[in-house]
Amino acid sequence: MTERRYSSAVRAEQTRATRQRVIAAARALFLRRGYTGATVEAIAARAGCSVQTVYNTVGGKAAVLKAVYDTMLAGDTEPLTIAQRPAALALRAATDGRTALALYAKMGRDMVERVLPLLPIVLSEGAAGDREVRTFIDTVEAERAVGTRGIAADLRERFGLRVSVAEAADVLWTLTAPDVTIRLVHRCGWTLDRYERWLAESMADAVLPRLP
Numbered sequence: 001m002t003e004r005r006y007s008s009a010v011r012a013e014q015t016r017a018t019r020q021r022v023i024a025a026a027r028a029l030f031l032r033r034g035y036t037g038a039t040v041e042a043i044a045a046r047a048g049c050s051v052q053t054v055y056n057t058v059g060g061k062a063a064v065l066k067a068v069y070d071t072m073l074a075g076d077t078e079p080l081t082i083a084q085r086p087a088a089l090a091l092r093a094a095t096d097g098r099t100a101l102a103l104y105a106k107m108g109r110d111m112v113e114r115v116l117p118l119l120p121i122v123l124s125e126g127a128a129g130d131r132e133v134r135t136f137i138d139t140v141e142a143e144r145a146v147g148t149r150g151i152a153a154d155l156r157e158r159f160g161l162r163v164s165v166a167e168a169a170d171v172l173w174t175l176t177a178p179d180v181t182i183r184l185v186h187r188c189g190w191t192l193d194r195y196e197r198w199l200a201e202s203m204a205d206a207v208l209p210r211l212p
Contacts, residue, residue, distance in 0.1 A: 019057040021047040023071055026064045031117055035065060035125050035133050062132040072115045097159035097208045104151060105200035109192055112181050119178045148172035160209050168207040175202055
């Protein structure tokens with residue numbers, strides 16, 4: 001029984017290591033060639049494994065893109081949700097609304113800084129009509145919408161809002177949109193520090209009760 005458990009643990013570790021190699025290989029190729037130009041065959045070759053291994057450990061190319069994005073967003077491969085991470089825990093421990101949204105802006109800045117190299121590539125390919133990239137973008141936006149609604153509900157419960165939860169969620173979802181970040185940082189030349197300050201102030205001014 002002990003030997004079987006050991007063998008199972010070894011296989012699980014080997015699978016995890018292979019998955020990480022596939023994701024790292026795919027990230028490099030997506031950044032260099034774009035989603036369309038990075039074939040599963042090329043990803044497998046760079047990762048040193050077979051095409052079937054890519055499918056077995058991560059999935060098809062669309063699943064690989066999502067895995068690359070999620071890993072870049074989190075900054076590691078630890079099996080923790082965003083809500084379980086220290087930044088989110090600090091946000092929920094904040095004692096006033098503006099501090100909470102400043103922490104939310106910092107968390108968003110940190111995440112977008114990690115995925116910023118990939119964002120313009122996938123957004124441009126999605127705009128060009130790639131169906132798989134469009135599905136990926138829709139999935140990411142749906143996940144963001146769930147997240148911002150959770151933040152809005154938490155703000156109302158602890159600090160109050162000057163708009164409905166639904167409207168606050170829409171405002172937060174819009175202000176934190178990746179294309180807004182790209183416009184301000186890439187097109188307008190803002191630093192990430194300036195972007196973070198603007199985001200924190202804009203979110204607070206838009207949804208929190210006005211001071212007397």
